[in-house]
Amino acid sequence: MMRQALAFLFATLVLSLGLCAAEERQRPEQVQSDISMREISIQSNFTGVEIVLFGSIDFTKAPSPDEAPYDVIMVVRGPQRPLVVRRKERIAGLWMNGESKTFSEVPDFYAVLASRPFRAIASEETLKPLGIGFTNLDFGKTSDADDADDGFRASLIRLQQKRRLFQESDDAIGFIGRSLFRGSVDLPVNVPIGRYTTQVYLFRDGKLLSQSQSSLQVHKVGFERLVYMLAYRHPLTYGLLAVLLAMSAGLLAWTYFRRE
Numbered sequence: 001m002m003r004q005a006l007a008f009l010f011a012t013l014v015l016s017l018g019l020c021a022a023e024e025r026q027r028p029e030q031v032q033s034d035i036s037m038r039e040i041s042i043q044s045n046f047t048g049v050e051i052v053l054f055g056s057i058d059f060t061k062a063p064s065p066d067e068a069p070y071d072v073i074m075v076v077r078g079p080q081r082p083l084v085v086r087r088k089e090r091i092a093g094l095w096m097n098g099e100s101k102t103f104s105e106v107p108d109f110y111a112v113l114a115s116r117p118f119r120a121i122a123s124e125e126t127l128k129p130l131g132i133g134f135t136n137l138d139f140g141k142t143s144d145a146d147d148a149d150d151g152f153r154a155s156l157i158r159l160q161q162k163r164r165l166f167q168e169s170d171d172a173i174g175f176i177g178r179s180l181f182r183g184s185v186d187l188p189v190n191v192p193i194g195r196y197t198t199q200v201y202l203f204r205d206g207k208l209l210s211q212s213q214s215s216l217q218v219h220k221v222g223f224e225r226l227v228y229m230l231a232y233r234h235p236l237t238y239g240l241l242a243v244l245l246a247m248s249a250g251l252l253a254w255t256y257f258r259r260e
Contacts, residue, residue, distance in 0.1 A: 029059040031072070031202035033212040040187070041221045048189045051076075053113075054182040055200055055212065071114070071121040071203040072173050073132055074183050076216075078109030078165075079194035080140075085152045085159075101152040105140030108192035110160075111167040113183040118170065122206045130201065130208075134168055164188040193218045 033055030040049055053074050083106040089098035114121060118133050128136045134157050160166035165188070173183040196216040202209045 029057055029070070029202060029204070029209050031200055031210040031212050032056050032058060033074075033198070033200040033214065035198055035214050035216055038214075038216055040191075040216065040218045042191075042193065042218065043221055046189060048191070049187050050184050051187060051216065052182060052184045053198055053200065054180070056181070057179040057202060059179070068205045070175075071116060072175075072181050072183075073115070073118065073121065073201045073203065074113040074173060074185075075130075075132060075199040075201075076109065076111040076185050076196060077107045077199070078192055078196050078218075080105045080107050082106070083139075083156065085156045087152070087155075103139035103153075103156065105138070106156065107137075108194065109165050109187070109196065110137065111169075111185045113169050113172040113185065115173040115175065115181070116171055121203050122208070126206065126208060130199075132201070134166065163190060165190070165192075187218070191218060193220055 033053060036052035036054070037049075040051075053076075055072075057070055082102055082104050084100055084102045086097045086100040088095050090096075112118075112132055118127060124136075127133055131137055137157075139153065139156070157166055164186070167185065173181055175181045194217075196218060198214045198216065200212045202211065
């Protein structure tokens, strides 16, 4: 009886180890990522900054040379806010604001990097739900019931690109060995403040295997923060102080030049 019990326990242990090994072999690859800085302080001498995103791929078995390579896409997205796009119209020889459209959820900053062209990594059906690429960005509901493509969306993207607040770069992620990778994003001098999210997606054979997320805080400090908070949280007080400061400067200049 004791021998049978020991044999049963041994068989159970072998079966459990076999199942664990099978599950480990079937476990998909995992991507781990981080960002070079978690906080950016904007002062009067701020001229922009470069942030580096890096990570590694955890796999139980290294891919063979004849297997498809891994692909990585990184997305940096800023806080969302409503944005109005107006069309300029020439009226009586003057350029004036004409028809407009309001997009309810536009990221203040959006950058997407990839290890190779996006469409070569995955299909449009895979990229669209993830919001990867300018054409797949969801700006939320518009002010009009008709969402027909009338050029407002394309104009919004073009203007944000001109301000360097929208960036799209193919072949901007480099691999170091088989599992390590890195990419960099330039935050311009006019980068909006707020909490930014970074998403790193791991693909292979057009399929999404894993993803990782981190965050970054951009804020103003010192006198710039005081002015910003006063302007956005107490606009009436800010306006009155601005008028008072302008009047004081004018009176001071008038008194000085009068003495001269």
